[in-house]
Amino acid sequence: MTAEIHTDLSDGILTITLARPDKKNALTNEMYGVLADTIEAAQLDPSIRIVLLQGDGDSFTAGNDVGEFAAIAAGKGPAKRHVHRFLHALANATKPVVAAVNGKAVGVGTTMLLHCDYIVLAEDAQLITPFVNLALVPEAASSYLLPLRIGHARAFEMFALGEPLDAKNAVAWGIANKVCANDQLRAEAQRMASRIAEKPAGSLNAMKKLMRDAQRLVAQMASESAQFEERLGSAEAREAFSAFAEKRKPDFTRLDRK
Ligand code: COA
Numbered sequence: 001m002t003a004e005i006h007t008d009l010s011d012g013i014l015t016i017t018l019a020r021p022d023k024k025n026a027l028t029n030e031m032y033g034v035l036a037d038t039i040e041a042a043q044l045d046p047s048i049r050i051v052l053l054q055g056d057g058d059s060f061t062a063g064n065d066v067g068e069f070a071a072i073a074a075g076k077g078p079a080k081r082h083v084h085r086f087l088h089a090l091a092n093a094t095k096p097v098v099a100a101v102n103g104k105a106v107g108v109g110t111t112m113l114l115h116c117d118y119i120v121l122a123e124d125a126q127l128i129t130p131f132v133n134l135a136l137v138p139e140a141a142s143s144y145l146l147p148l149r150i151g152h153a154r155a156f157e158m159f160a161l162g163e164p165l166d167a168k169n170a171v172a173w174g175i176a177n178k179v180c181a182n183d184q185l186r187a188e189a190q191r192m193a194s195r196i197a198e199k200p201a202g203s204l205n206a207m208k209k210l211m212r213d214a215q216r217l218v219a220q221m222a223s224e225s226a227q228f229e230e231r232l233g234s235a236e237a238r239e240a241f242s243a244f245a246e247k248r249k250p251d252f253t254r255l256d257r258k
Contacts (some may be wrong), residue, residue: 006056012049013190014042025110026065028252033082039089039256045086046123049197049204052189053116054100060125069134070241073232083108084225087140090115091217094205096196100189102182103126104164111140115217116147118192120177121167122185125193127175130162134244135236135252137227141220149174188224 006017017037018025020256021133028037043047055061064083071077090097090245110127113119129146131138138146138159147155148171150173159166167179180188196204231237235255 024059024062036085057104060105061109111142114145126164
């Protein structure tokens with residue numbers, strides 16, 4: 001268990017907290033590994049009825065660690081990458097997943113929400129999918145799930161422009177269930193998780209399984225992953241990652257389309 005992921009099991013609710021607030025809970029390979037292990041184990045543990053995801057500090061998560069993207073692009077990534085195991089665990093989970101989202105949910109921070117079942121947003125929540133800004137493509141089956149959820153026009157806009165979607169619109173568009181005051185977020189998410197946890201678990205799990213085609217989602221992830229890997233090695237992506245590290249705006253105008 002890494003110090004950057006905390007877990008707590010109480011009354012059948014496994015709360016998983018992203019705890020790297022100084023880096024806006026940006027997810028490292030190690031953190032993905034722990035998340036994957038935890039969600040996989042939760043499926044098999046009869047004392048766990050529901051999983052709740054939340055983030056410490058002022059952001060849910062800033063998404064994948066951009067430094068790690070840059071290392072992969074430079075051929076210096078980790079020998080074993082855990083992100084896919086994490087995404088597959090989420091796609092295959094039949095126990096309900098609740099999310100409590102405050103501040104920014106960037107990249108996978110937003111796309112993982114498409115695999116959650118009940119989402120509470122704080123008033124300051126912002127959902128951001130800047131894959132194209134980073135010269136990448138959407139992942140976590142979001143290229144399928146987001147248009148399905150909110151329609152092509154809105155999904156295209158979110159992906160292509162990478163601009164924040166605020167909490168009110170995220171609920172209006174059907175991505176999340178409700179908005180609450182920032183200081184009520186955790187209590188409200190726990191309250192909803194408790195209400196769901198009281199329901200018959202077997203029925204809930206069977207219902208969730210019927211509502212999601214996990215095989216379809218995993219197949220979409222494989223298609224996305226092939227494109228994603230290719231994009232990671234592109235000159236455009238290298239420019240985007242260097243710009244992030246140098247805290248400047250990227251300049252894609254001098255690059256060809258590769
Ligand atoms: N990967 C690695 N480090 C990250 C990070 C990420 N995804 N997001 C934030 N950080 C780090 C910053 O580099 C900074 O580190 P430093 O204090 O050592 O300089 C620290 O977290 C705080 O971030 P900062 O940018 O100063 O906070 P902010 O409130 O001004 O902005 C964000 C917050 C999330 C909008 C901004 O950090 C951001 O755009 N991050 C990148 C998001 C992204 O593109 N993720 C990948 C999606 S596919």
